[in-house]
Amino acid sequence: MSAKKIALVAHDACKDEMVAWAGKHLSRLRHMSVVATGTTGGRIAEAYPEISVTRLKSGPLGGDQQIGAMIAEEALDGLVFFVDPMSPMPHDVDVKALTRLAIVYDLPMACSPSTADAVLDYLASDAER
Numbered sequence: 001m002s003a004k005k006i007a008l009v010a011h012d013a014c015k016d017e018m019v020a021w022a023g024k025h026l027s028r029l030r031h032m033s034v035v036a037t038g039t040t041g042g043r044i045a046e047a048y049p050e051i052s053v054t055r056l057k058s059g060p061l062g063g064d065q066q067i068g069a070m071i072a073e074e075a076l077d078g079l080v081f082f083v084d085p086m087s088p089m090p091h092d093v094d095v096k097a098l099t100r101l102a103i104v105y106d107l108p109m110a111c112s113p114s115t116a117d118a119v120l121d122y123l124a125s126d127a128e129r
């Protein structure tokens with residue numbers, strides 16, 4: 001069974017939360033294939049060099065769309081997307097498109113730390129099956 005592939009994305013107000021979440025799950029994430037939007041990926045790589053992160057473009061510059069394309073190609077096993085619920089985004093259409101594709105393809109997706117814990121547990125149990 002090949003390593004599970006997970007995408008990590010966080011809006012600016014949620015990036016500290018994403019770094020903390022990734023730290024909590026370091027032992028699992030270091031054995032997974034991790035892709036991330038540009039700035040989120042930079043923060044994770046800086047904090048945890050042991051996680052191998054493929055960084056895509058920054059979200060507003062097309063990174064969300066790149067991850068959406070990976071979902072359409074069925075190249076991902078899960079998505080953790082910490083969406084800022086309090087701020088308007090210039091690339092709101094991309095955010096919507098990304099979450100919509102995750103639903104279309106029934107990709108396990110989490111938008112908060114507790115649901116992200118659940119998605120990671122699901123991926124781990126799926127890998128053991």
Ligand SMILES: O=C(CO)COP(=O)(O)O
Pocket residue numbers: 009010011012036037038039040041057058059060063064091095
């Ligand atoms: O904007 C984002 C998701 O919509 C995240 O992009 P960055 O990780 O580049 O900040």
